Amino acid sequence: MQIYSKTCEYALRALVYLALKGKGVFIGASEISEATGIPGPYLTKIFQNLTRRGFLKSRRGVSGGVALCHQPEDVSLIQIVEAIDDLTPFDECVMGLDQCEDHNGCPLHPIWSNAKNEIFLKLKTTSLMDLTKNSKKMKYRRLRRQRLLSAFSDDA
Amino acid sequence: MQIYSKTCEYALRALVYLALKGKGVFIGASEISEATGIPGPYLTKIFQNLTRRGFLKSRRGVSGGVALCHQPEDVSLIQIVEAIDDLTPFDECVMGLDQCEDHNGCPLHPIWSNAKNEIFLKLKTTSLMDLTKNSKKMKYRRLRRQRLLSAFSDDA
DNA sequence: TTTAAATAGGATGTATATATCCTTTTTCGC
DNA sequence: GCGAAAAAGGATATATACATCCTATTTAAA
Numbered sequence: 001m002q003i004y005s006k007t008c009e010y011a012l013r014a015l016v017y018l019a020l021k022g023k024g025v026f027i028g029a030s031e032i033s034e035a036t037g038i039p040g041p042y043l044t045k046i047f048q049n050l051t052r053r054g055f056l057k058s059r060r061g062v063s064g065g066v067a068l069c070h071q072p073e074d075v076s077l078i079q080i081v082e083a084i085d086d087l088t089p090f091d092e093c094v095m096g097l098d099q100c101e102d103h104n105g106c107p108l109h110p111i112w113s114n115a116k117n118e119i120f121l122k123l124k125t126t127s128l129m130d131l132t133k134n135s136k137k138m139k140y141r142r143l144r145r146q147r148l149l150s151a152f153s154d155d156a
Numbered sequence: 157m158q159i160y161s162k163t164c165e166y167a168l169r170a171l172v173y174l175a176l177k178g179k180g181v182f183i184g185a186s187e188i189s190e191a192t193g194i195p196g197p198y199l200t201k202i203f204q205n206l207t208r209r210g211f212l213k214s215r216r217g218v219s220g221g222v223a224l225c226h227q228p229e230d231v232s233l234i235q236i237v238e239a240i241d242d243l244t245p246f247d248e249c250v251m252g253l254d255q256c257e258d259h260n261g262c263p264l265h266p267i268w269s270n271a272k273n274e275i276f277l278k279l280k281t282t283s284l285m286d287l288t289k290n291s292k293k294m295k296y297r298r299l300r301r302q303r304l305l306s307a308f309s310d311d312a
Numbered sequence: 313t314t315t316a317a318a319t320a321g322g323a324t325g326t327a328t329a330t331a332t333c334c335t336t337t338t339t340c341g342c
Numbered sequence: 343g344c345g346a347a348a349a350a351g352g353a354t355a356t357a358t359a360c361a362t363c364c365t366a367t368t369t370a371a372a
Contacts, residue, residue, distance in 0.1 A: 001243070001275070002250075003157055003268060006330070009252050016251075028348070037252075041332045048350065061339025062347045077264075087157070094158075095172075095287070096165050096193075098295040107286050108233075111278045112159060115271035119157070122267045130263050131251070139254040162360070184318070197362045204320065217369025220318045 003119060008084040010038045011046050012131065013140060015055065015080065019072035019128040026065040037140040046084075053083045072129035081123055159275060164240040166194045167202050168287065169296060171211065171236065175228035175284040182221040193296040202240075209239045228285035237279055 013036045021027055029047060033040040047066050050056045055075065056066040068075075081087070093100030094108050102113065169192045177183055185203060189196040203222050206212045211231065212222040224231075237243070249256030250264050258269065 001159055001272060003264075004250070009250065013252055030348085039331060042330070044349065045331085045351095051350090058349060059339075060337070060347090060349045062341070064339065064348045066349085094160070094165065096169055096296045107282055107289060108159075108278065111274055115275060116157060118267055119271060122264065126263055133263060140252045186318085195361060198360070200319070201321095201361085207319090214319060215369075216317090216319045216367070218315095218317045218371065220369065222319085 003123075004081050004085050007046060008081055010036075010043065011050060011080055011084050012077065014038060014043060014046065015050070015068070015075070015128055016131045018056070018066065018068050019075075019132050021067075023068045023071050026059050026063070026067045028063075028065040031065075049084070055080065055083070068128075072132060073127045075128045076124055077126045077128075077131070078120065078123040080128075159279075160237050160241050163202060164237055166192075166199065167206060167236055167240050168233065170194060170199060170202065171206070171224070171231070171284055172287045174212075174222070174224050175231075175288050177224075179224045179227050182215055182219070182223045184219075184221040187221075205240070211236065211239070224284075228288065229283045231284045232280055233282045233284075233287070234276065234279040236284075 014032050017032050017036055018025070018027060029044050030040060032038070033043050036043075038046075047056060047058065051058045051066065054069060057069055058064070058066045093106055094112055095106040097106055100106050100109050102109070105113070170188050173188050173192055174181070174183060185200050186196060188194070189199050192199075194202075203212060203214065207214045207222065210225060213225055214220070214222045249262055250268055251262040253262055256262050256265050258265070261269070
Protein backbone atom coordinates (compact mmCIF):
# COMPACT_ATOMS: atom_id res chain seq x y z
CA MET A 1 0.00 0.00 0.00
CA GLN A 2 1.81 3.07 -1.21
CA ILE A 3 1.30 6.39 -2.93
CA TYR A 4 4.59 6.67 -4.77
CA SER A 5 7.91 4.90 -5.09
CA LYS A 6 10.80 5.10 -2.66
CA THR A 7 12.76 7.01 -5.30
CA CYS A 8 9.98 9.57 -5.35
CA GLU A 9 9.96 9.78 -1.58
CA TYR A 10 13.69 10.49 -1.73
CA ALA A 11 13.13 13.19 -4.33
CA LEU A 12 10.56 14.89 -2.14
CA ARG A 13 12.80 14.74 0.92
CA ALA A 14 15.70 16.24 -0.98
CA LEU A 15 13.55 18.94 -2.58
CA VAL A 16 12.09 19.89 0.79
CA TYR A 17 15.62 20.32 2.10
CA LEU A 18 16.43 22.58 -0.83
CA ALA A 19 13.16 24.45 -0.39
CA LEU A 20 14.15 25.30 3.16
CA LYS A 21 17.30 26.90 1.74
CA GLY A 22 15.36 28.84 -0.88
CA LYS A 23 15.23 29.08 -4.64
CA GLY A 24 18.58 29.34 -6.40
CA VAL A 25 20.70 28.41 -3.38
CA PHE A 26 23.26 25.76 -4.34
CA ILE A 27 23.76 22.91 -1.92
CA GLY A 28 26.10 19.95 -2.36
CA ALA A 29 24.67 16.48 -2.71
CA SER A 30 26.79 15.18 0.17
CA GLU A 31 25.26 17.68 2.59
CA ILE A 32 21.76 16.74 1.46
CA SER A 33 22.57 13.05 1.70
CA GLU A 34 23.83 13.51 5.25
CA ALA A 35 20.84 15.55 6.30
CA THR A 36 18.14 13.41 4.76
CA GLY A 37 19.58 9.92 5.07
CA ILE A 38 19.30 9.28 1.34
CA PRO A 39 22.19 7.13 0.02
CA GLY A 40 24.62 9.58 -1.59
CA PRO A 41 25.28 7.88 -4.93
CA TYR A 42 21.59 7.21 -5.40
CA LEU A 43 20.75 10.79 -4.58
CA THR A 44 23.03 12.10 -7.31
CA LYS A 45 21.14 9.94 -9.79
CA ILE A 46 17.86 11.42 -8.64
CA PHE A 47 19.37 14.90 -8.95
CA GLN A 48 20.43 14.21 -12.52
CA ASN A 49 16.86 13.27 -13.28
CA LEU A 50 15.38 16.29 -11.52
CA THR A 51 17.85 18.54 -13.31
CA ARG A 52 16.96 17.12 -16.71
CA ARG A 53 13.30 17.66 -15.92
CA GLY A 54 13.75 21.28 -14.98
CA PHE A 55 13.24 21.15 -11.23
CA LEU A 56 16.88 21.78 -10.38
CA LYS A 57 19.87 23.50 -11.86
CA SER A 58 23.29 22.13 -11.11
CA ARG A 59 26.76 23.58 -10.84
CA ARG A 60 29.88 21.46 -11.03
CA GLY A 61 33.17 21.97 -9.35
CA VAL A 62 34.19 23.47 -6.06
CA SER A 63 31.22 24.84 -4.11
CA GLY A 64 28.96 23.33 -6.73
CA GLY A 65 25.73 21.53 -6.08
CA VAL A 66 22.08 21.75 -7.01
CA ALA A 67 19.52 24.49 -6.50
CA LEU A 68 15.80 24.89 -7.01
CA CYS A 69 14.79 26.47 -10.31
CA HIS A 70 11.49 27.72 -8.94
CA GLN A 71 10.01 29.16 -5.78
CA PRO A 72 8.97 26.33 -3.42
CA GLU A 73 5.38 27.57 -3.49
CA ASP A 74 5.28 27.19 -7.27
CA VAL A 75 6.16 23.50 -7.35
CA SER A 76 3.32 21.07 -6.68
CA LEU A 77 3.92 17.57 -5.41
CA ILE A 78 2.06 16.06 -8.33
CA GLN A 79 4.61 17.55 -10.71
CA ILE A 80 7.37 15.75 -8.87
CA VAL A 81 5.50 12.46 -8.57
CA GLU A 82 4.62 12.49 -12.25
CA ALA A 83 8.21 13.23 -13.18
CA ILE A 84 9.63 10.37 -11.13
CA ASP A 85 6.97 7.67 -11.16
CA ASP A 86 4.96 6.25 -14.00
CA LEU A 87 1.36 7.13 -13.27
CA THR A 88 -0.11 5.37 -16.30
CA PRO A 89 -1.19 2.25 -14.37
CA PHE A 90 -2.90 4.70 -12.02
CA ASP A 91 -6.32 3.82 -13.38
CA GLU A 92 -6.00 0.06 -13.60
CA CYS A 93 -8.56 -1.99 -11.73
CA VAL A 94 -7.23 -3.45 -8.49
CA MET A 95 -8.92 -6.73 -9.36
CA GLY A 96 -7.34 -6.77 -12.79
CA LEU A 97 -10.61 -6.29 -14.63
CA ASP A 98 -10.21 -5.16 -18.19
CA GLN A 99 -13.17 -2.82 -17.80
CA CYS A 100 -13.91 -1.29 -14.41
CA GLU A 101 -15.88 1.92 -14.75
CA ASP A 102 -17.64 4.08 -12.20
CA HIS A 103 -21.08 2.83 -13.20
CA ASN A 104 -20.23 -0.85 -13.25
CA GLY A 105 -16.97 -1.40 -11.43
CA CYS A 106 -15.66 -4.08 -9.09
CA PRO A 107 -16.68 -3.85 -5.42
CA LEU A 108 -13.44 -2.10 -4.54
CA HIS A 109 -13.73 0.42 -7.36
CA PRO A 110 -15.68 3.19 -5.60
CA ILE A 111 -13.56 3.36 -2.48
CA TRP A 112 -10.25 3.09 -4.27
CA SER A 113 -11.31 5.54 -6.93
CA ASN A 114 -12.32 7.98 -4.22
CA ALA A 115 -9.09 7.57 -2.32
CA LYS A 116 -7.03 8.07 -5.46
CA ASN A 117 -8.94 11.20 -6.39
CA GLU A 118 -8.48 12.68 -2.94
CA ILE A 119 -4.79 11.92 -2.91
CA PHE A 120 -4.36 13.19 -6.42
CA LEU A 121 -6.08 16.45 -5.52
CA LYS A 122 -3.93 16.80 -2.42
CA LEU A 123 -0.77 16.26 -4.42
CA LYS A 124 -1.96 18.89 -6.87
CA THR A 125 -2.75 21.48 -4.22
CA THR A 126 0.27 20.89 -1.99
CA SER A 127 3.49 22.70 -2.83
CA LEU A 128 7.05 22.14 -1.76
CA MET A 129 6.58 25.17 0.45
CA ASP A 130 3.69 23.46 2.21
CA LEU A 131 5.86 20.42 2.82
CA THR A 132 8.46 22.50 4.59
CA LYS A 133 5.95 23.69 7.19
CA ASN A 134 6.23 20.72 9.51
CA SER A 135 9.72 19.82 8.45
CA LYS A 136 11.91 22.17 10.39
CA LYS A 137 13.32 19.55 12.70
CA MET A 138 12.79 16.38 10.75
CA LYS A 139 14.39 13.06 11.46
CA TYR A 140 14.22 10.62 8.61
CA ARG A 141 14.27 6.86 8.64
CA ARG A 142 17.67 5.47 7.76
CA LEU A 143 18.46 2.42 5.69
CA ARG A 144 19.71 -0.65 7.50
CA ARG A 145 21.16 -0.13 10.95
CA GLN A 146 22.98 3.08 10.33
CA ARG A 147 23.35 5.65 13.04
CA LEU A 148 20.77 8.37 13.03
CA LEU A 149 22.94 11.30 12.02
CA SER A 150 21.66 14.72 12.82
CA ALA A 151 21.61 17.08 9.88
CA PHE A 152 24.87 18.86 9.09
CA SER A 153 27.01 16.55 11.15
CA ASP A 154 30.59 16.71 9.95
CA ASP A 155 31.68 13.25 11.07
CA ALA A 156 31.48 11.72 7.63
CA MET B 157 -0.09 3.94 -6.29
CA GLN B 158 -1.45 0.56 -5.27
CA ILE B 159 -3.37 -1.22 -2.54
CA TYR B 160 -1.72 -4.61 -2.73
CA SER B 161 0.81 -6.52 -4.81
CA LYS B 162 0.18 -8.13 -8.16
CA THR B 163 0.54 -11.52 -6.49
CA CYS B 164 -2.27 -10.55 -4.15
CA GLU B 165 -4.42 -9.40 -7.04
CA TYR B 166 -3.88 -12.81 -8.64
CA ALA B 167 -4.86 -14.55 -5.41
CA LEU B 168 -8.09 -12.57 -5.23
CA ARG B 169 -8.95 -13.29 -8.85
CA ALA B 170 -8.38 -17.00 -8.38
CA LEU B 171 -10.31 -17.11 -5.12
CA VAL B 172 -13.24 -15.29 -6.68
CA TYR B 173 -13.30 -17.91 -9.41
CA LEU B 174 -13.38 -20.64 -6.78
CA ALA B 175 -16.01 -18.77 -4.79
CA LEU B 176 -18.28 -18.82 -7.82
CA LYS B 177 -17.95 -22.60 -7.83
CA GLY B 178 -18.68 -22.87 -4.13
CA LYS B 179 -16.94 -24.13 -1.01
CA GLY B 180 -15.31 -27.54 -1.31
CA VAL B 181 -15.55 -27.79 -5.09
CA PHE B 182 -12.20 -28.87 -6.55
CA ILE B 183 -11.05 -27.04 -9.66
CA GLY B 184 -7.81 -27.63 -11.53
CA ALA B 185 -5.18 -24.90 -11.64
CA SER B 186 -5.09 -25.01 -15.42
CA GLU B 187 -8.77 -24.19 -15.71
CA ILE B 188 -8.38 -21.28 -13.30
CA SER B 189 -5.30 -20.06 -15.14
CA GLU B 190 -7.19 -20.12 -18.43
CA ALA B 191 -10.21 -18.37 -17.01
CA THR B 192 -8.41 -15.65 -15.10
CA GLY B 193 -5.36 -15.02 -17.26
CA ILE B 194 -2.97 -15.69 -14.40
CA PRO B 195 0.24 -17.41 -15.58
CA GLY B 196 -0.20 -21.10 -14.76
CA PRO B 197 3.11 -21.91 -13.04
CA TYR B 198 2.87 -18.78 -10.97
CA LEU B 199 -0.69 -19.57 -10.00
CA THR B 200 0.30 -22.96 -8.61
CA LYS B 201 2.81 -21.21 -6.37
CA ILE B 202 0.12 -18.91 -5.09
CA PHE B 203 -2.11 -21.93 -4.48
CA GLN B 204 0.60 -23.64 -2.47
CA ASN B 205 0.77 -20.55 -0.32
CA LEU B 206 -2.99 -20.25 0.08
CA THR B 207 -3.18 -23.94 0.93
CA ARG B 208 -0.51 -23.67 3.60
CA ARG B 209 -2.34 -20.72 5.07
CA GLY B 210 -5.64 -22.54 5.29
CA PHE B 211 -7.65 -20.83 2.58
CA LEU B 212 -7.59 -23.79 0.23
CA LYS B 213 -7.37 -27.55 0.38
CA SER B 214 -5.69 -29.36 -2.47
CA ARG B 215 -6.04 -32.78 -4.02
CA ARG B 216 -3.37 -34.32 -6.22
CA GLY B 217 -3.76 -36.66 -9.08
CA VAL B 218 -6.45 -37.14 -11.68
CA SER B 219 -9.37 -34.78 -11.17
CA GLY B 220 -7.39 -33.05 -8.48
CA GLY B 221 -7.23 -29.34 -7.90
CA VAL B 222 -7.89 -26.83 -5.17
CA ALA B 223 -11.08 -25.95 -3.32
CA LEU B 224 -12.16 -23.30 -0.85
CA CYS B 225 -11.99 -24.38 2.79
CA HIS B 226 -14.62 -21.87 3.88
CA GLN B 227 -17.84 -20.34 2.65
CA PRO B 228 -17.09 -17.34 0.40
CA GLU B 229 -19.05 -15.06 2.74
CA ASP B 230 -16.79 -16.06 5.64
CA VAL B 231 -13.52 -14.98 4.02
CA SER B 232 -12.70 -11.27 4.18
CA LEU B 233 -10.37 -9.62 1.71
CA ILE B 234 -8.13 -8.34 4.48
CA GLN B 235 -7.38 -11.93 5.51
CA ILE B 236 -6.13 -12.65 2.02
CA VAL B 237 -4.15 -9.43 1.68
CA GLU B 238 -2.50 -9.97 5.05
CA ALA B 239 -1.61 -13.53 4.12
CA ILE B 240 0.01 -12.58 0.82
CA ASP B 241 1.45 -9.12 1.37
CA ASP B 242 3.53 -7.75 4.17
CA LEU B 243 1.46 -5.01 5.75
CA THR B 244 4.06 -3.93 8.32
CA PRO B 245 5.26 -0.92 6.32
CA PHE B 246 1.59 0.06 6.20
CA ASP B 247 2.09 2.76 8.80
CA GLU B 248 5.31 4.26 7.56
CA CYS B 249 5.30 7.95 6.73
CA VAL B 250 5.14 8.64 3.01
CA MET B 251 7.75 11.32 3.48
CA GLY B 252 10.04 8.94 5.34
CA LEU B 253 9.73 10.74 8.65
CA ASP B 254 10.83 8.70 11.63
CA GLN B 255 7.92 10.05 13.63
CA CYS B 256 4.71 11.01 11.87
CA GLU B 257 1.75 10.90 14.21
CA ASP B 258 -1.80 12.11 13.85
CA HIS B 259 -1.22 15.17 16.04
CA ASN B 260 2.00 16.27 14.42
CA GLY B 261 2.38 14.52 11.08
CA CYS B 262 3.66 15.54 7.69
CA PRO B 263 1.26 17.46 5.42
CA LEU B 264 0.29 14.28 3.61
CA HIS B 265 -0.34 12.36 6.81
CA PRO B 266 -4.05 13.16 7.36
CA ILE B 267 -5.24 12.40 3.86
CA TRP B 268 -3.16 9.26 3.45
CA SER B 269 -4.04 8.05 6.91
CA ASN B 270 -7.71 8.55 6.10
CA ALA B 271 -7.49 6.78 2.79
CA LYS B 272 -5.69 3.83 4.35
CA ASN B 273 -8.26 3.52 7.11
CA GLU B 274 -11.13 3.58 4.65
CA ILE B 275 -9.51 0.99 2.44
CA PHE B 276 -8.57 -1.16 5.41
CA LEU B 277 -12.16 -1.06 6.67
CA LYS B 278 -13.47 -1.93 3.22
CA LEU B 279 -11.12 -4.87 2.96
CA LYS B 280 -12.28 -6.01 6.39
CA THR B 281 -15.97 -5.78 5.57
CA THR B 282 -15.83 -7.18 2.05
CA SER B 283 -15.97 -10.93 1.60
CA LEU B 284 -15.11 -13.19 -1.28
CA MET B 285 -18.83 -13.54 -1.78
CA ASP B 286 -19.17 -9.79 -2.20
CA LEU B 287 -16.43 -9.84 -4.81
CA THR B 288 -18.32 -12.36 -6.91
CA LYS B 289 -21.33 -10.05 -7.21
CA ASN B 290 -20.07 -8.05 -10.17
CA SER B 291 -17.83 -10.77 -11.45
CA LYS B 292 -20.15 -13.03 -13.35
CA LYS B 293 -18.85 -12.12 -16.76
CA MET B 294 -15.45 -10.75 -16.00
CA LYS B 295 -12.73 -10.14 -18.47
CA TYR B 296 -9.30 -9.85 -16.98
CA ARG B 297 -6.25 -8.06 -18.24
CA ARG B 298 -3.77 -10.43 -19.83
CA LEU B 299 0.00 -10.32 -19.67
CA ARG B 300 1.76 -9.41 -22.90
CA ARG B 301 -0.29 -9.72 -26.08
CA GLN B 302 -2.32 -12.78 -25.24
CA ARG B 303 -5.88 -13.21 -26.41
CA LEU B 304 -8.53 -11.81 -24.13
CA LEU B 305 -10.35 -14.95 -23.07
CA SER B 306 -13.74 -14.46 -21.51
CA ALA B 307 -14.05 -16.02 -18.08
CA PHE B 308 -15.27 -19.61 -18.07
CA SER B 309 -14.58 -20.04 -21.71
CA ASP B 310 -13.93 -23.67 -22.64
CA ASP B 311 -11.69 -22.97 -25.63
CA ALA B 312 -8.48 -23.93 -23.91
C1' DT C 313 -0.86 -52.73 -11.69
C1' DT C 314 0.03 -49.52 -14.92
C1' DT C 315 -0.70 -44.97 -16.78
C1' DA C 316 -2.05 -40.31 -17.04
C1' DA C 317 -3.28 -36.20 -14.56
C1' DA C 318 -2.51 -33.10 -11.20
C1' DT C 319 -0.40 -30.65 -7.08
C1' DA C 320 4.02 -30.11 -4.11
C1' DG C 321 8.36 -28.44 -3.77
C1' DG C 322 12.88 -27.01 -5.10
C1' DA C 323 15.63 -24.56 -8.32
C1' DT C 324 16.10 -21.24 -11.59
C1' DG C 325 15.17 -17.32 -14.75
C1' DT C 326 13.63 -12.41 -15.67
C1' DA C 327 12.33 -7.61 -14.81
C1' DT C 328 12.40 -3.72 -12.17
C1' DA C 329 13.52 -0.81 -8.36
C1' DT C 330 17.07 0.33 -5.52
C1' DA C 331 21.90 1.31 -4.66
C1' DT C 332 26.91 1.76 -5.70
C1' DC C 333 31.19 2.51 -8.28
C1' DC C 334 34.29 4.65 -11.54
C1' DT C 335 35.75 7.85 -15.00
C1' DT C 336 35.08 12.32 -17.14
C1' DT C 337 34.08 17.07 -17.10
C1' DT C 338 33.58 21.39 -14.91
C1' DT C 339 34.70 24.91 -11.65
C1' DC C 340 37.03 27.38 -8.06
C1' DG C 341 41.02 28.82 -5.45
C1' DC C 342 45.81 28.94 -5.20
C1' DG D 343 48.11 26.64 -15.17
C1' DC D 344 47.47 23.17 -11.30
C1' DG D 345 45.01 20.65 -7.97
C1' DA D 346 40.99 19.71 -5.37
C1' DA D 347 36.02 19.54 -5.19
C1' DA D 348 31.83 18.40 -7.15
C1' DA D 349 28.29 16.91 -10.54
C1' DA D 350 27.57 14.17 -15.03
C1' DG D 351 27.21 9.95 -17.05
C1' DG D 352 27.95 5.18 -17.89
C1' DA D 353 28.43 0.72 -16.00
C1' DT D 354 27.57 -2.41 -12.54
C1' DA D 355 25.73 -4.60 -8.21
C1' DT D 356 21.84 -5.99 -5.13
C1' DA D 357 17.12 -6.98 -3.58
C1' DT D 358 12.70 -8.14 -4.50
C1' DA D 359 8.71 -9.24 -7.07
C1' DC D 360 7.24 -11.75 -10.74
C1' DA D 361 7.38 -15.89 -13.56
C1' DT D 362 8.90 -20.51 -15.25
C1' DC D 363 10.83 -25.18 -15.20
C1' DC D 364 11.74 -29.79 -13.59
C1' DT D 365 11.20 -33.71 -10.65
C1' DA D 366 8.69 -36.17 -7.04
C1' DT D 367 4.50 -37.58 -5.15
C1' DT D 368 -0.26 -38.50 -5.10
C1' DT D 369 -4.62 -39.97 -7.07
C1' DA D 370 -8.10 -42.03 -10.05
C1' DA D 371 -9.29 -44.80 -13.70
C1' DA D 372 -8.43 -48.30 -17.14
